[in-house]
Amino acid sequence: MLSRWIDKHEKWIFPLPAVIFIIVLMVFPILYTVWNSLTNWTLTSRLPTMFVGFNNYIQLFTADPRFMASIGRTFVFTFGCLIVQMILGVGAGLLIDAKEYRGKRIVNSILLLPMMATPVAVAMVWLLMFEPTTGVLNYLLKQVGLPASKWLSSSSSVIPTLILLDSWEWTPLIILITLAGLATLPTDPFESARVDGANTFQIIWHITLPMLAPTISVGALLRFIDCFKTFDIIYATTGGGPGYASETLNIYTYQNAFYYFKFGYGSSLLVIFFSIVLGCVLFVTYTRKKLEV
Template sequence: MSAPHTRPTQTPPERPTRGKRGTRRGGGFSWFTERYDRFVLPAPAFLLVVLLLVFPVAFTLYMSLHSWNGGLRPPEFVGLDNFARTLEDARFWGGVLRTGYFVGLAVGMQVVLGVAAALVFHRKFVGRGAARAFFLFPMIATPAAIALVWKMMFDPTLGVLSYLSQAVGGPPITWTSDPNLVIPALAMIDTWQWTPLVMLIVLAGLAALPHEPYEAARIDGAGELRVLFSITLPLLRPVVLTAAMFRLIDCIKTFDTIMIITAGGPGHSSEILNLYAFNQNLSFLNFGYGSALLVWLTLLVFGVAILLTIARRKGATSS
């Protein structure tokens, strides 16, 4: 089954004629379900979302307007004070900047490598299936377990990476202990883990590319590189944008790996906004302030999602 890279352009289904006599069977209840099947069928899903989301969302919004440390005293209303304090909090701004740095670096590398890998896997060669399965492992292996392996490989005492680097005459690699290198190191680990996803998405895109431009290029006698840069990559743009969008959204919310490997350190050098919010809530028990941070984080994720959706739409209409 080949995965479509865009939804098959389908004429929107005709509005079903409601309560058509022919479909009306039996008594009241089945008449109801027949008539409102579009609401009845997704009702459990909708209820689930309400059940799972409403309390956490309400709790976070409520807490963000209060000051509470979890004790026996009730939360104290403080208005927008928590939000005002975030604006003066150097650690908050640091977290925002680090989020941008981490996400930019990680997603950038993933997209470049993912496209490159997709071009390789798009070719036919012996053992492609097995190689592709192997390439996918990092994406589906349990992050909490793999993070421990990375932690061990970066360990100052028993770190194999440091040994390998020194063996070829390089410096000792203690990146996760170096405030300047910790984010690149974590971005590298994220890239290790998620390049396969970008590869898969781009691979599906490659499979769905039209043949005509290639025919034309062949007639023109264009070289392979030229074809790559002037035909393949431009055509892939929407797909790459999609892949980048999904990675961006999830990357902002990265938690397990950073928590396990550095817990935000050394210092606060790898404390992205998500971790800072976690610390304020679960380590410091500042539920009010921590909730305000979560509100900002959520706004950031939604903002990015909306911007990228707009970008994608524009791309779709202009190409």
């Protein structure tokens, strides 16, 4: 009886655990966050928690300069990282792939090391190296006659420095993706190009890169989402400082939720954050489909 019932409803019963899992751990928290974002839940306030409609959002967009600045900063950081990591990553991938030599696998493994390290540990080590007075980087700069930099401790250099740090850690991922993409390319187009007299640059520009484009765009999308969400290295190095100069959307949200205990306001920031990431992902997948068709 029961087994027949199960047989009949197999398509519902088997996915059920996964569906429940997703509802409990993903759908519910998102909906709960959306609900919180419509309240004034603040731990430090004597006012009772109540539904305030879109007040938090209105305040964010009309009366919160820190929010606007943090959005701008997040995009600067994200695109800065993307540009550096894509150029370096794809370039290094092409170089590594160009020639066979002994010990190539070892070189590959070494290049991947930064990616394996824990971000907070990486951040702590770089924090010491970036120290303007006692850090090793300024010492090296001075040895070769270059002026010292303030690195993380000046508003103007903190974002570029963080981009440098993030790129050091994550460029290997793009190298890895590029190498994987190169391995799947057919050899015929390259041979015919050579026969037709194309030089290396032309081959790369007109054949390799267009053929790699789908792979690279996946890598770029992954890095985009990750850079946009970057929290660990910024929190561990500057905590959003100096002043607010490296306060990205994620850090600002964290400040609101866990330093100011403004859970309602923090939730509305998270909803906006989620919408931006979702919007960008949908946009990229949509344009990719268009391009491929």
